Amino acid sequence: MTSRRPAYRLSANENPYPPLPSVQKILSSEAALVNRYPDRFATRLTESIAARHDVPPEHIATGAGSVGVLHHLLHAALRDGGEVVHAWPSFEAYPHLTEMCGGVSVPVPLRDHRHDLAAMADALSDRTKVVIVCNPNNPTGTVTSAAALNRFLERVPDDVLVVLDEAYREFVTEPGAPDGIEYHRDRPRLAVLRTFSKAYGLAGLRVGYAVAHEPVAARIRAASVPFGVNALAHTAAVVSLEAEDELMARVAELTAERQRVTDRLRATGLGIPDSQANFLWLPLGDRTAAFADACADAGVSVWTLDGEGARVTVGEPEANDIVVRVLSGLPGA
Numbered sequence: 001m002t003s004r005r006p007a008y009r010l011s012a013n014e015n016p017y018p019p020l021p022s023v024q025k026i027l028s029s030e031a032a033l034v035n036r037y038p039d040r041f042a043t044r045l046t047e048s049i050a051a052r053h054d055v056p057p058e059h060i061a062t063g064a065g066s067v068g069v070l071h072h073l074l075h076a077a078l079r080d081g082g083e084v085v086h087a088w089p090s091f092e093a094y095p096h097l098t099e100m101c102g103g104v105s106v107p108v109p110l111r112d113h114r115h116d117l118a119a120m121a122d123a124l125s126d127r128t129k130v131v132i133v134c135n136p137n138n139p140t141g142t143v144t145s146a147a148a149l150n151r152f153l154e155r156v157p158d159d160v161l162v163v164l165d166e167a168y169r170e171f172v173t174e175p176g177a178p179d180g181i182e183y184h185r186d187r188p189r190l191a192v193l194r195t196f197s198k199a200y201g202l203a204g205l206r207v208g209y210a211v212a213h214e215p216v217a218a219r220i221r222a223a224s225v226p227f228g229v230n231a232l233a234h235t236a237a238v239v240s241l242e243a244e245d246e247l248m249a250r251v252a253e254l255t256a257e258r259q260r261v262t263d264r265l266r267a268t269g270l271g272i273p274d275s276q277a278n279f280l281w282l283p284l285g286d287r288t289a290a291f292a293d294a295c296a297d298a299g300v301s302v303w304t305l306d307g308e309g310a311r312v313t314v315g316e317p318e319a320n321d322i323v324v325r326v327l328s329g330l331p332g333a
């Protein structure tokens with residue numbers, strides 16, 4: 001066992017690039033103003049997001065990360081209890097927040113590392129309040145096709161709120177993959193979650209949002225803790241939207257690196273599902289712990305699901321190369 005701090009963190013799907021110089025500059029100058037409260041309604045940010053997606057500002061609800069927004073959404077939706085249907089393995093926050101809000105989590109196993117939307121539709125009951133589709137899915141990186149999503153949405157009753165968690169949407173390169181913002185336009189019972197944590201590289205500031213029709217967005221806002229978006233997060237997110245071209249060039253670098261690493265890892269013989277996110281899923285089964293330990297010894301931390309597999313963020317090329325080396329040397333391939 002080593003206790004040294006890993007040189008590379010590939011366990012949290014963070015963006016390996018440091019904040020843009022324009023973002024760092026505004027953060028330094030804003031730091032002198034933090035004796036003041038932020039804008040309680042995050043007005044500038046809300047307007048910037050609305051303009052970016054061509055939606056009315058009333059359709060936006062912001063919060064401390066998209067996890068913060070999801071918490072508020074579930075808090076509102078589960079006021080009288082109820083069930084939340086979601087895939088599994090998927091984002092750990094779904095069962096956690098559901099239980100925190102007094103609801104019951106209903107996990108539906110993935111099929112071939114993908115959402116089994118037919119089984120998820122079968123799992124809806126008269127107790128279901130919310131169904132969450134994580135697209136791309138964390139931790140497997142897979143996306144749901146538009147055809148499968150359409151079939152699924154036809155089966156969801158009107159009193160169930162559909163949440164499309166698109167934390168990794170900016171990394172999707174597959175043509176024709178569903179875009180939640182477009183889906184939301186004519187679906188009043190569908191909310192999309194987006195975040196500045198991943199593609200925009202602002203995980204440490206905590207800022208995310210939901211896009212949903214006014215009644216749903218208003219319920220989320222009403223259930224929100226006041227001043228959830230702090231002043232630095234607000235300003236950095238606005239500046240990041242203005243610098244989107246620069247940030248998306250980095251995202252393109254990361255998706256190219258994703259392909260390079262996928263090819264190299266697959267060369268070891270391991271079947272790795274196609275990822276449309278900024279991480280890869282290594283279905284290592286009972287070799288998972290040995291792999292994670294060997295990565296840690298080599299200075300890289302990864303995220304694991306015991307006995308199932310490891311999720312590895314696409315990070316710095318040097319770090320990714322260490323992962324390839326460790327997997328190539330792992331016994332039992």
Ligand SMILES: *Cc1c(COP(=O)(O)O)cnc(C)c1O
Binds near residue numbers: 194196
């Ligand atoms: C990282 C992640 C988020 C984003 O969380 P923030 O609170 O915005 O940092 C949301 N959903 C999924 C599935 C994620 O992996």
